[in-house]
Amino acid sequence: VATALAGLLSADLWHWKAIYLACKSSDPAQREKAKADYTTLSNDPELGKWFGEVKSTLKDANTDKIIGQIAAILVITVITAGVGDIVAAGALGWGMSAGSTALVVGTAEAATFTLLSQMMLDSNHSAGHIALEFGANIAMFGLMRRFALFAETAKLTKVQAMTGNVLIMAATTFAKADLDKYIADGRHLNSEEVGNIAMQGMVMAIAMHAIAPLTKPLFRNLEGRTYAFCSKLRANNLARVRLSEQALLLRGTKNFSEAQAYVAKERAWLEQRLRVLDEVEAAIKAETAGGKKPVEGGIAAKILLGETDLAALRVDLQGKLASNSDSGLLINLEPLAPGLYSCPRAHIADTARALGTVEQVSAPDPMTSVKEYTIRTADGQVVKIREQLPAWVSQPGGGRVTRSAINAGLTDALFNLPPAEINALLEADAAMIRGDDAGAKAALNKTSLSHQESARLEVQMLTSTASLRPKIYKLAVADVDAAVAAMKATGRLSVDITKVAHDAKLGRAGSLGELEAIQRWLDKGSRVEALPENQNALLPDGTTKKNPDYRVDGVITEVKVREGALNEKWIKEQINNANTQVKRSGHDENGSVELLLTTKDNGKVSLEDVDRQVKANFNNSRSSRLTRVSVFKDGVLFSEWHRVENGNVIRVYPSGASK
Amino acid sequence: MNQTWMYKSGCISFSLDLLTSERAEANVRMINAVRTVTIAMEMVARPVLARIGSISGGEDSAVFELPSLAPRFYSNIEHQKDISDVALDCDLLCLQSDGSSFQIPRAMTVWISREQLDDASPSAALQLQISLDVDIYAAVDDDVRDNRHLAALNGVRFNSFLATLVRTLPAQVTDVDACYHAPGLVTATGFALPNM
Numbered sequence: 070v071a072t073a074l075a076g077l078l079s080a081d082l083w084h085w086k087a088i089y090l091a092c093k094s095s096d097p098a099q100r101e102k103a104k105a106d107y108t109t110l111s112n113d114p115e116l117g118k119w120f121g122e123v124k125s126t127l128k129d130a131n132t133d134k135i136i137g138q139i140a141a142i143l144v145i146t147v148i149t150a151g152v153g154d155i156v157a158a159g160a161l162g163w164g165m166s167a168g169s170t171a172l173v174v175g176t177a178e179a180a181t182f183t184l185l186s187q188m189m190l191d192s193n194h195s196a197g198h199i200a201l202e203f204g205a206n207i208a209m210f211g212l213m214r215r216f217a218l219f220a221e222t223a224k225l226t227k228v229q230a231m232t233g234n235v236l237i238m239a240a241t242t243f244a245k246a247d248l249d250k251y252i253a254d255g256r257h258l259n260s261e262e263v264g265n266i267a268m269q270g271m272v273m274a275i276a277m278h279a280i281a282p283l284t285k286p287l288f289r290n291l292e293g294r295t296y297a298f299c300s301k302l303r304a305n306n307l308a309r310v311r312l313s314e315q316a317l318l319l320r321g322t323k324n325f326s327e328a329q330a331y332v333a334k335e336r337a338w339l340e341q342r343l344r345v346l347d348e349v350e351a352a353i354k355a356e357t358a359g360g361k362k363p364v365e366g367g368i369a370a371k372i373l374l375g376e377t378d379l380a381a382l383r384v385d386l387q388g389k390l391a392s393n394s395d396s397g398l399l400i401n402l403e404p405l406a407p408g409l410y411s412c413p414r415a416h417i418a419d420t421a422r423a424l425g426t427v428e429q430v431s432a433p434d435p436m437t438s439v440k441e442y443t444i445r446t447a448d449g450q451v452v453k454i455r456e457q458l459p460a461w462v463s464q465p466g467g468g469r470v471t472r473s474a475i476n477a478g479l480t481d482a483l484f485n486l487p488p489a490e491i492n493a494l495l496e497a498d499a500a501m502i503r504g505d506d507a508g509a510k511a512a513l514n515k516t517s518l519s520h521q522e523s524a525r526l527e528v529q530m531l532t533s534t535a536s537l538r539p540k541i542y543k544l545a546v547a548d549v550d551a552a553v554a555a556m557k558a559t560g561r562l563s564v565d566i567t568k569v570a571h572d573a574k575l576g577r578a579g580s581l582g583e584l585e586a587i588q589r590w591l592d593k594g595s596r597v598e599a600l601p602e603n604q605n606a607l608l609p610d611g612t613t614k615k616n617p618d619y620r621v622d623g624v625i626t627e628v629k630v631r632e633g634a635l636n637e638k639w640i641k642e643q644i645n646n647a648n649t650q651v652k653r654s655g656h657d658e659n660g661s662v663e664l665l666l667t668t669k670d671n672g673k674v675s676l677e678d679v680d681r682q683v684k685a686n687f688n689n690s691r692s693s694r695l696t697r698v699s700v701f702k703d704g705v706l707f708s709e710w711h712r713v714e715n716g717n718v719i720r721v722y723p724s725g726a727s728k
Numbered sequence: 729m730n731q732t733w734m735y736k737s738g739c740i741s742f743s744l745d746l747l748t749s750e751r752a753e754a755n756v757r758m759i760n761a762v763r764t765v766t767i768a769m770e771m772v773a774r775p776v777l778a779r780i781g782s783i784s785g786g787e788d789s790a791v792f793e794l795p796s797l798a799p800r801f802y803s804n805i806e807h808q809k810d811i812s813d814v815a816l817d818c819d820l821l822c823l824q825s826d827g828s829s830f831q832i833p834r835a836m837t838v839w840i841s842r843e844q845l846d847d848a849s850p851s852a853a854l855q856l857q858i859s860l861d862v863d864i865y866a867a868v869d870d871d872v873r874d875n876r877h878l879a880a881l882n883g884v885r886f887n888s889f890l891a892t893l894v895r896t897l898p899a900q901v902t903d904v905d906a907c908y909h910a911p912g913l914v915t916a917t918g919f920a921l922p923n924m
Binding site: 568571572575577578579580582618627629630631632633636637638639641642643645646647648649650653685686689690691692693 | 734736737738739741743781785786787815817834837839841843844845846855857859870871872902903905907908909910
């Protein structure tokens with residue numbers, strides 16, 4: 070069946086290819102002939118028979134009815150796209166504008182689709198039904214005109230190079246997607262899907278019109294030479310190969326940001342190519358300065374190009390660069406609704422100016438700082454472009470950072486920061502929410518903001534994260550008595566903590582840390598038990614009496630406190646100690662350990678350092694009696710790892726895979 | 729006031745880096761370290777259980793009661809190239825005021841390990857941790873307990889053990905963890921002895 074179908078589809082029985090090529094011919098007579106041939110073809114009753122063959126081929130295969138219908142519709146899709154392509158190509162050849170091309174394409178496809186679906190799928194051939202179907206199909210293909218408006222807007226700017234083929238490509242993608250949706254769900258694409266498909270079409274168009282794959286290597290026979298420019302030349306030619314590969318990968322993807330990145334890279338590559346050309350010309354001039362005759366004709370003889378050829382090459386490169394700029398401009402616009410587009414903040418001013426006269430710029434939205442530009446295009450249309458906020462703004466942390474920057478009067482500074490610095494700000498926000506103020510400050514210091522700007526932003530960020538910050542468990546010696554009284558008042562403390570409190574009042578960091586841990590557990594509603602405190606002496610059986618090892622909601626919980634600066638092995642050693650202690654508890658049960666870092670030098674402790682130390686001794690083959698390791702820094706949870714069912718250990722806080 | 733010392737798991741610990749310039753493989757250096765530690769602790773403690781960890785088998789891949797299984801323990805270390813760590817659980821041997829001796833079971837752990845537990849390199853650096861679960865060597869003197877006498881009797885022996893380790897391994901004390909005690913009571917040379 071596949072072979073038969075392939076034969077039917079590939080035989081070009083209807084000479085569409087010939088018509089298409091004639092359309093593209095520069096010969097007016099050929100184009101007239103193509104026009105006539107297309108009209109004849111459209112009216113040829115044999116065409117209907119041929120569609121019938123396609124249908125019966127599917128039927129002969131005894132294909133399931135529904136699958137057969139879908140397959141048939143897909144065949145129609147291909148065919149209608151083909152018809153549209155011919156019409157569009159013809160329109161170009163006949164000098165029609167991009168907008169009118171889209172209109173013709175839409176109407177032609179709607180008519181053909183109605184005809185074919187009537188012939189092959191629909192048993193209801195009443196005039197009313199056909200009219201209804203035609204209307205529906207017109208509406209469907211009418212959606213394309215919304216897309217065409219986008220192209221029209223582009224056409225009104227300098228982006229002449231992007232009309233024509235780009236429009237056809239995008240429109241075809243769009244039409245196919247709408248058909249697919251209609252077939253699958255019985256409805257047409259909604260506005261969001263239209264936007265997505267339009268973007269997909271544009272991405273494909275960018276890929277199809279990439280400059281690098283159509284460009285030859287520059288001065289390849291100079292690559293192996295030792296001129297100063299040769300390393301740049303080699304790099305540029307290598308970049309051409311890579312860009313060509315990337316352009317190929319871009320086809321068929323919906324990844325708009327990749328397309329944008331591609332255009333930017335291609336621009337950088339073209340600019341570098343122009344600079345190499347400058348250097349080559351300068352080197353040629355130097356070789357011939359003062360009427361000198363270079364050895365073996367010099368560079369000019371090697372590249373076989375004279376002065377005029379080099380000038381032509383420069384013009385060509387400059388043209389390509391302009392075309393690239395047009396591409397860059399076009400892909401900055403994302404259709405939201407008819408006449409309304411969004412554009413990345415960084416490009417909106419240039420894009421708006423290029424589209425026409427900027428009549429109005431709205432006041433920034435107080436929450437998002439977004440502005441809207443109203444532009445009157447050269448032909449009098451009014452279009453609006455809204456600032457598109459970068460994706461990171463939609464993250465919870467991104468929203469807080471943005472609002473903080475607005476409140477700190479740093480909106481422009483924020484949106485001009487490179488991605489790495491934005492990540493640093495998001496890192497600072499996350500650190501503040503963890504209560505890790507030192508970590509937040511360290512992250513803020515990674516940005517290029519001035520000291521004053523950074524301080525202003527920090528104040529606002531602290532305000533915006535205030536309600537999210539955890540309670541800090543940091544007990545002062547003077548507060549021990551009151552804290553112990555409050556702990557006892559909960560009624561969930563089954564342990565005499567007199568000795569711990571006594572030592573805490575002496576300022577012993579270990580005892581203060583234990584009380585802080587007890588406070589935290591009780592605040593969470595846990596029940597805290599411990600063995601009675603004992604000093605001295607062995608029990609009658611010769612074993613030692615132990616001071617409290619806690620049970621929190623029944624789980625053995627070890628507390629280890631680090632008073633000095635964290636070194637490279639403390640966490641590893643304390644995890645080992647805690648694991649040993651749980652083993653020695655005399656019960657066949659597991660436990661957990663809480664490591665409290667209390668030194669003033671904790672600002673230097675990074676998550677990476679802690680992560681590495683924990684994972685070194687708490688993993689699927691070590692510290693098997695521990696199910697949880699938590700690290701607290703300056704009284705708040707800094708990081709936490711859990712042993713999961715398969716015995717592996719995962720970091721659960723901060724979330725995200727540990728490195 | 730009859731309360732003197734307290735039990736608290738890992739309440740005091742000393743971390744040491746082994747400074748050996750030997751080119752021997754890690755397991756050979758580890759067996760040498762274990763022998764040195766065992767001899768040095770003779771007056772202070774007695775190992776009763778040895779737990780061997782390996783990179784391939786994880787923690788406690790072999791466990792030996794000591795001294796009865798000491799030959800098998802040493803043999804195991806010798807033949808286990810990817811040994812990652814050895815833990816010696818020890819009973820402390822202490823003196824009382826009247827001159828008699830007593831033991832505190834399993835109150836000290838000596839843990840000798842590769843710096844990075846998963847570093848299989850034969851030249852991996854070794855570390856040692858002495859972890860005490862009692863503070864019998866600490867000259868604590870507050871309104872609840874007075875341990876100065878026991879500290880004077882026993883602290884000197886522990887300090888001697890630590891000094892022997894530093895000299896004979898050789899090793900360097902890199903960290904002292906004693907967050908339940910007053911500053912200066914426990915240092916890199918051991919326990920401050922009381923003025924009695």
